[in-house]
Amino acid sequence: EDGTDIYFARQLISSRLHGVKDILPENTESLIGPIATGLGEIFMWSVEREDHSSSKNQKPSSLMELREVQDWIIRPQLFNVPGVTEVNSVGGYVKQYQVAPDPRKMIAFGINFRDLMEALSKNNSNKGAGYIERQGEQYLIRSPGQVKDLKDIRQIVLGSHDGVPIRVKNVAEVKLGKDLRTGAATLNGKETVLGTVFMLKGENSRSVSLHVAEKMKEINKTLPKGIVAKTFYDRTHLVNATLKTVRN
Structure with a gap:
């Protein structure tokens, strides 16, 4: 019902x-959507190459790179803007590090799928190691253990055979791949990557849009060379046009 406290309703759900x-x-998970309304989409942009090359002729790896920029550079920074509750990404390909086991090699080395999965999981995480006290100060200890590239994955040890380490590369093919996607995004007839900002319910759309626009200017300076985020929808323009008709 209109007027229902949104946070109380979310708690009940x-x-x-x-x-x-x-x-x-x-392995299924139920999640509640962002605290936004049907009119919460206040800012949209496309992630493109500055040379204006057609996405029709681009390889999936190129669209994968644009999606990576959107997910790992643009999106996290926009969450710091007051009034932003969600930032969605659409289009492109989500990059994956794929491990394709060879059953014959695994049998030959006495490695099963559980061994492989556990080794990949345990060798791709950061661990905390407590802290050290010195002269009244505490120094936190962290052990970074996440893999950085395909080479790191290939070198993960699964066990040993006659004293020789058995690594992932000995029983599986490790390669770059893409996640299964259920849709795509196009702009002016060309496939691209799009981003959308959702405003927190109850916020001022004009104010939040202005802050997002300012943040996007800063973000563009941090993007890889040759890639730019171009805004094609800003709620501020709609609000200003509406205010102008009221004033007149």
Whole structure:
């Protein structure tokens, strides 16, 4: 109903979802959407190459790079803008590091799929190691263990055979791939990568849009050479035009 406290309603829904968690299929997850309304899309942009090359002729790896810029450079920075509740990415390809096991090689080395999965999981995480106290100060200790590239994955040790380490590269092919996608995004007839900012319910759309626009100027300076984020929808223009008709 109109006027219902949104946070109270989300709490009720969250408790209901928790109650049906046990009857959901394995490895499924239920999430509540952002605190926004149907009119919450206030800012949109496309991630493009400055040479204006047609996405029709681009390889999937090129669209993958644009999506990577959107997800890992643009999106995190926009979450720092007051009034922003969600930043969506559409189009392109989500990059994956894919490990394709060879069953014959695994049998030959006595390695099973569980061994492979556990080794990949344990060798791709950061660990905390407590802290050291010195002269009244605490120094936090962290052990960075995430893989950085395909070479790191290939070198992960699964076990040993006659004293010789068995690595992932000995039993599987490691390569770059892309996640299965269910749709694409186009702009002016060309496939591209799009981003959308959702405004937190109750915020002033003009104010939030202005702050997002200013942030986008800063973000463009941090993007890789040859890539730019171009705004094609800004709610500020619509609000200003509406205010102008009222004044006149």
